[in-house]
Amino acid sequence: MGNLKEELKAKIIETLNLEDLSVADIADDDALFGDGLGLDSIDALELIVLMDKDYGIRLADPKEGRAIFTSIQTMADYIEANRTK
Amino acid sequence: MNKEFYIESSISICNNKVISEGKELFGSDSKDFSTFSKEVYKHFGTNYPKFFKMDNLSKLAFLGAEILLKSQKLNESDNDIALVLANRSSSLDTDYKYQQSISDKENYYPSPAVFVYTLPNICIGEISIRHKLYSENSFFIFEAFNPEFLTGYSEYLLKSGKSKKVLWGWVEYFQQEYKAFMCLISENGTQKHNIETIKKLYTE
Numbered sequence: 001m002g003n004l005k006e007e008l009k010a011k012i013i014e015t016l017n018l019e020d021l022s023v024a025d026i027a028d029d030d031a032l033f034g035d036g037l038g039l040d041s042i043d044a045l046e047l048i049v050l051m052d053k054d055y056g057i058r059l060a061d062p063k064e065g066r067a068i069f070t071s072i073q074t075m076a077d078y079i080e081a082n083r084t085k
Numbered sequence: 086m087n088k089e090f091y092i093e094s095s096i097s098i099c100n101n102k103v104i105s106e107g108k109e110l111f112g113s114d115s116k117d118f119s120t121f122s123k124e125v126y127k128h129f130g131t132n133y134p135k136f137f138k139m140d141n142l143s144k145l146a147f148l149g150a151e152i153l154l155k156s157q158k159l160n161e162s163d164n165d166i167a168l169v170l171a172n173r174s175s176s177l178d179t180d181y182k183y184q185q186s187i188s189d190k191e192n193y194y195p196s197p198a199v200f201v202y203t204l205p206n207i208c209i210g211e212i213s214i215r216h217k218l219y220s221e222n223s224f225f226i227f228e229a230f231n232p233e234f235l236t237g238y239s240e241y242l243l244k245s246g247k248s249k250k251v252l253w254g255w256v257e258y259f260q261q262e263y264k265a266f267m268c269l270i271s272e273n274g275t276q277k278h279n280i281e282t283i284k285k286l287y288t289e
Contacts, residue, residue, distance in 0.1 A: 016198070019123075019137040042138075045197035053194045 005076045012072075015050055016043050028073040036071075044069060056084030090240055091274025093250070095286045096153050098125070098145060098265040103152065107289055110152070118261055122148060129155070133215060140179040140202035142258040143211045146170060149267040150212040150252060157269075159216055166269070167221040167248035168209050169239050174259040175226050176205040181260075208256065221247045230255050230266075232283045239270055240278070255287070 009023045012032075016039065030036045033044070047069055051057040057079065059065055068078045097104045101121050103111040111128050115121040122144045126136055129152055136147060154166075179202045187195050201207065206224035213222065221242055225234070239251040254267030266287045270278045 017137040018134070020134055038134075042197050042201055049194050049196065 090278040092276040095268035143208040146208035165249040169253040171225040172257040
């Protein structure tokens with residue numbers, strides 16, 4: 001699980017072009033949206049693509065994303081339970 | 086009587102250089118636009134993380150506007166600045182990248198972050214958001230730099246009271262070839278806004 005969380009942080013930084021952040025700057029429980037990393041709606045769509053492409057998880061209901069993308073911890077928990085890749 | 090308008094300031098970005106009224110503000114030996122644009126961003130002390138998410142056309146237009154408007158010290162009550170931009174290749178550079186990203190049916194993952202930049206006028210949106218401009222704006226596609234149209238259209242906006250100033254320019258980007266020329270015009274300034282002056286500044 002620890003590796004998955006570090007992997008997710010690195011992927012998010014690369015995919016979302018968060019140039020001023022490093023893996024060490026992101027805590028497992030930091031909010032990804034709002035006052036945390038400040039991601040926006042396009043970033044949310046990119047995260048949905050990332051889940052599909054890298055972990056074989058298709059979110060049928062985009063509303064699910066709100067809970068899944070709360071933090072690195074919630075993303076990792078969901079991926080662990082549902083990944084097909 | 087015909088009103089006269091003036092160029093308050095102008096800027097060119099091309100060949101790894103940033104030039105304003107004949108003076109080189111920044112130069113680099115970088116091999117690609119991605120590196121060069123990041124260097125320009127840092128050199129001018131810009132702090133706007135969304136810059137790194139933009140496509141190259143938007144980065145080019147953003148940097149030109151950023152440097153030009155920095156000296157204006159804008160606040161929301163005096164930022165009545167229309168935006169008029171033009172180029173030759175529209176958003177083709179990003180269109181091409183997006184098309185490549187969806188060409189493999191076995192590995193079909195369209196990127197929303199690339200797709201949003203498949204319109205040229207998005208760069209106007211980026212500038213407007215950054216500088217809180219709620220003004221007139223247009224993006225034109227021409228075969229080549231067209232100062233006759235762009236000066237005339239920009240002066241029309243001033244004469245008709247659509248805005249107090251106009252930031253207009255040429256922002257062309259396609260596959261690492263780029264050229265931006267932007268100028269801020271109004272009733273104030275020292276250089277007359279006419280085609281002869283614009284052509285001279287454009288080729289500097």
